[in-house]
Amino acid sequence: AQSVTQLDSQVPVFEEAPVELRCNYSSSVSVYLFWYVQYPNQGLQLLLKYLSGSTLVKGINGFEAEFNKSQTSFHLRKPSVHISDTAEYFCAVSAAGTYKYIFGTGTRLKVLA
Amino acid sequence: EAQVTQNPRYLITVTGKKLTVTCSQNMNHEYMSWYRQDPGLGLRQIYYSMNVEVTDKGDVPEGYKVSRKEKRNFPLILESPSPNQTSLYFCASSSGQNEQFFGPGTRLTVL
Numbered sequence: 678a679q680s681v682t683q684l685d686s687q688v689p690v691f692e693e694a695p696v697e698l699r700c701n702y703s704s705s706v707s708v709y710l711f712w713y714v715q716y717p718n719q720g721l722q723l724l725l726k727y728l729s730g731s732t733l734v735k736g737i738n739g740f741e742a743e744f745n746k747s748q749t750s751f752h753l754r755k756p757s758v759h760i761s762d763t764a765e766y767f768c769a770v771s772a773a774g775t776y777k778y779i780f781g782t783g784t785r786l787k788v789l790a
Numbered sequence: 791e792a793q794v795t796q797n798p799r800y801l802i803t804v805t806g807k808k809l810t811v812t813c814s815q816n817m818n819h820e821y822m823s824w825y826r827q828d829p830g831l832g833l834r835q836i837y838y839s840m841n842v843e844v845t846d847k848g849d850v851p852e853g854y855k856v857s858r859k860e861k862r863n864f865p866l867i868l869e870s871p872s873p874n875q876t877s878l879y880f881c882a883s884s885s886g887q888n889e890q891f892f893g894p895g896t897r898l899t900v901l
Binding site: 769 | 794821823825830831832833834835838840846848849880882888889890892893894895
């Protein structure tokens with residue numbers, strides 16, 4: 678079975694500062710990893726994904742994440758955040774070859790002016 | 791426009807009154823799934839379907855039913871809703887084990 682942990686429920690950060698949202702997972706098999714963003718009163722949309730290949734993954738809106746197999750982590754980073762990045766961010770894992778998805782509990786990013 | 795639609799968007803009902811939340815996608819995706827979102831718990835998968843007539847349980851299937859008679863539709867059925875099923879529900883679809891496209895959500899309140 679897989680599990681996902683997002684340790685930070687809320688992250689406040691000032692505009693133009695860098696941010697890192699942490700995600701750790703556990704799995705005994707190969708996994709696919711995803712980061713989704715949810716803006717207020719909306720559904721989720723994909724930021725980026727890791728399926729295979731390069732461990733540094735670049736996504737939309739200037740976000741990137743690095744897959745670290747030894748530390749079982751997939752942290753999300755952005756070098757300079759904007760007010761418009763204020764949203765909830767979810768990390769998700771799926772065992773390769775299955776269609777079961779496990780989502781983390783989410784991290785609320787609040788960008789302050 | 792490629793999209794996942796859900797109806798209704800908002801629903802208030804009473805305990806025990808059967809209801810169906812519809813989900814439809816126009817992207818010819820094989821995979822569809824239902825999630826519920828609760829504060830502090832993130833999204834939890836209820837049921838998923840790999841193709842027509844193929845469904846399987848997610849992590850929280852109790853109290854829910856699904857069917858997949860057509861590729862584009864994946865309705866969620868609550869035969870006898872209870873207050874603990876008050877939640878925000880999302881339908882999603884994807885092509886293979888890849889990016890999921892989410893619907894706008896259905897906010898359900900069971901009194």
